[in-house]
Amino acid sequence: MAKAKTQFVCSECGWTTAKWLGQCRMCSAWGTLEQDVSEGEVPRAVVPKTPVKPAQPIGSIDIETARAVPSGVGELDRVLGGGIVPGAVILVAGEPGVGKSTLLLDVCAKMAARTTSGVLYVTGEESASQVRLRAERIGAIQDELYLAAETDIAKALGYIQQMKPALVVVDSVQTLASGDVDGSAGGVAQVRAVAGALIAEAKRTHTPVLLVGHVTKDGGIAGPRILEHLVDVVCQFEGDRHSRLRLIRCLKNRYGPTDEVGCFELGAAGIVELPDPSGLFLSGTDNLVPGTCVTVTLEGRRPMPLQIQALSAPGSGGNPRRTTSGLDHSRVSMALAVLQARLDVQLGTNDVYVSTVGGAKTTEPAIDLAVVMAVLSAATNRAITSGLVAIGEVGLTGEVRATVGVQQRLQEAARLGFTTAVVPFARSDELGKFPRMTILPVENIAQAVGACLPNN
Numbered sequence: 001m002a003k004a005k006t007q008f009v010c011s012e013c014g015w016t017t018a019k020w021l022g023q024c025r026m027c028s029a030w031g032t033l034e035q036d037v038s039e040g041e042v043p044r045a046v047v048p049k050t051p052v053k054p055a056q057p058i059g060s061i062d063i064e065t066a067r068a069v070p071s072g073v074g075e076l077d078r079v080l081g082g083g084i085v086p087g088a089v090i091l092v093a094g095e096p097g098v099g100k101s102t103l104l105l106d107v108c109a110k111m112a113a114r115t116t117s118g119v120l121y122v123t124g125e126e127s128a129s130q131v132r133l134r135a136e137r138i139g140a141i142q143d144e145l146y147l148a149a150e151t152d153i154a155k156a157l158g159y160i161q162q163m164k165p166a167l168v169v170v171d172s173v174q175t176l177a178s179g180d181v182d183g184s185a186g187g188v189a190q191v192r193a194v195a196g197a198l199i200a201e202a203k204r205t206h207t208p209v210l211l212v213g214h215v216t217k218d219g220g221i222a223g224p225r226i227l228e229h230l231v232d233v234v235c236q237f238e239g240d241r242h243s244r245l246r247l248i249r250c251l252k253n254r255y256g257p258t259d260e261v262g263c264f265e266l267g268a269a270g271i272v273e274l275p276d277p278s279g280l281f282l283s284g285t286d287n288l289v290p291g292t293c294v295t296v297t298l299e300g301r302r303p304m305p306l307q308i309q310a311l312s313a314p315g316s317g318g319n320p321r322r323t324t325s326g327l328d329h330s331r332v333s334m335a336l337a338v339l340q341a342r343l344d345v346q347l348g349t350n351d352v353y354v355s356t357v358g359g360a361k362t363t364e365p366a367i368d369l370a371v372v373m374a375v376l377s378a379a380t381n382r383a384i385t386s387g388l389v390a391i392g393e394v395g396l397t398g399e400v401r402a403t404v405g406v407q408q409r410l411q412e413a414a415r416l417g418f419t420t421a422v423v424p425f426a427r428s429d430e431l432g433k434f435p436r437m438t439i440l441p442v443e444n445i446a447q448a449v450g451a452c453l454p455n456n
Contacts, residue, residue, distance in 0.1 A: 072110025081256015094237030124175030138270030243359030291378030
């Protein structure tokens with residue numbers, strides 16, 4: 001018999017070691033190494049076997065089983081590449097309370113309303129009555145939606161084989177356990193066994209499976225790294241606890257793109273998709289106020305307008321404050337330094353506050369020009385020209401550099417009614433024409449000041 005091999009696996013990042021340690025050497029987490037016993041590998045020759053079914057020509061393979069089926073939630077379908085592929089295993093991860101269960105319960109209700117095969121929702125974290133209360137609150141009561149409060153993977157597979165549903169949701173994969181595997185639920189060995197059993201069943205019966213996954217303190221998906229490799233699609237559900245906005249991103253997708261972003265709004269009635277989230281990131285007032293500038297960011301391939309607000313006030317001490325919200329603090333500090341060095345704007349004794357509207361978060365360099373103009377507008381108490389958007393990266397020399405997706409950003413700005421756009425001079429001749437928008441190419445921030453700020 002093969003000799004058993006003992007190793008210790010980190011439940012946070014999947015790092016393995018031959019002996020137990022208090023701290024993981026890879027992710028520096030404490031107390032996360034768990035024992036994993038497996039049979040030692042014995043080198044042996046692999047005996048070829050006669051295949052039951054011969055290989056098929058690629059042109060004769062049926063592709064109908066691989067076509068995506070719409071889930072009924074347009075923003076989720078956008079991220080997945082058109083819908084849910086039969087037999088696909090999709091992992092949806094996110095922080096506690098961000099709305100993962102609410103979103104998937106809404107998906108189950110919409111799928112159940114369009115199928116006679118039924119939809120199975122396996123809950124291991126809540127009781128069936130608790131899920132029923134949430135379903136009533138968000139209007140997800142359907143006759144073909146079935147609940148099963150179960151933590152045994154064998155019984156969960158029994159439900160799937162008995163019902164043959166059109167969709168299975170497991171909430172969550174860390175709560176299910178197998179009696180044939182040592183360790184507690186959520187451990188490395190258990191997560192690997194549970195995921196493997198669900199994936200094998202999904203591929204055998206062409207039943208799509210949605211798995212809810214927990215995240216670590218650093219925001220990564222909990223459990224062994226092999227879980228992300230086994231599944232077909234990995235989605236990250238993001239959102240600030242104090243904001244209504246929720247974003248779902250695709251980190252891995254075997255059936256579609258990974259650069260799309262879905263927008264949702266979390267309210268008392270549940271998750272509501274936002275095909276046009278522009279209003280969340282722009283202030284509701286039309287009055288010209290110093291210290292504000294609008295730009296257009298790219299979330300994946302989706303352009304989203306964003307308003308930058310800045311405030312400059314005399315400091316009360318010798319060390320002025322630099323406070324940011326929703327922006328990269330280092331890039332804002334760089335913008336302040338460029339303003340002082342290239343335009344002689346004295347901000348050394350002033351407290352400067354820069355934030356975004358609506359709780360949006362972005363770190364892309366294309367917002368640099370809007371940040372510079374917003375801070376300059378606040379420092380000089382002059383309002384930005386009405387109906388203007390500023391797009392471009394600002395270098396340390398004060399130059400305005402080209403950025404990606406300028407054409408898409410301008411199309412979104414024109415759709416929202418903006419009449420003036422300040423863009424980098426580089427490659428500006430390649431931009432299309434917009435009948436109701438004036439495009440002003442600039443080479444440096446000095447030219448941008450003349451375009452954005454009136455002379456009064």
